[in-house]
Amino acid sequence: QVQLQESGPGLVKPSQTLSLTCTVSGGSITTNYYFWTCIRQPPGKGLEWIGYITNSGSTYYSPSIKSRTSISRDTSKNQFTLQLSSVTPEDTAVYYCARGDYSEYQLDYWGQGTQVTVSS
Numbered sequence: 001q002v003q004l005q006e007s008g009p010g011l012v013k014p015s016q017t018l019s020l021t022c023t024v025s026g027g028s029i030t031t032n033y034y035f036w037t038c039i040r041q042p043p044g045k046g047l048e049w050i051g052y053i054t055n056s057g058s059t060y061y062s063p064s065i066k067s068r069t070s071i072s073r074d075t076s077k078n079q080f081t082l083q084l085s086s087v088t089p090e091d092t093a094v095y096y097c098a099r100g101d102y103s104e105y106q107l108d109y110w111g112q113g114t115q116v117t118v119s120s
Contacts, residue, residue: 002027004097004111012091012118018084022097022111029078030055035100037107038071038082040093048093052100053080087118 008020020038029036037052051061053071061069073080084091095116099109
């Protein structure tokens, strides 16, 4: 059973960097066939894909947010981390960590999500 847990500050000031750490249990982030992704849902809007990191550490980001986005990993801790720089109130959202399956292109495991508010 794979579980993902989001952690990080729930309140971030404008212009600072949002950091979301995803801790994975029940499976290794280096195992082939899977990728690890971050998604968010702003209030009143649909889900927005942010980016992902593969089992080998390759990354890909949504073009709309690429310039401000970085996803890294710590394999010793079985974690991956989203950093979103220069945040504004428009970045306020519920942020999710999830696992993706290459063969099905299905996000089969999700964290519960965490509210991140950008406000001074």
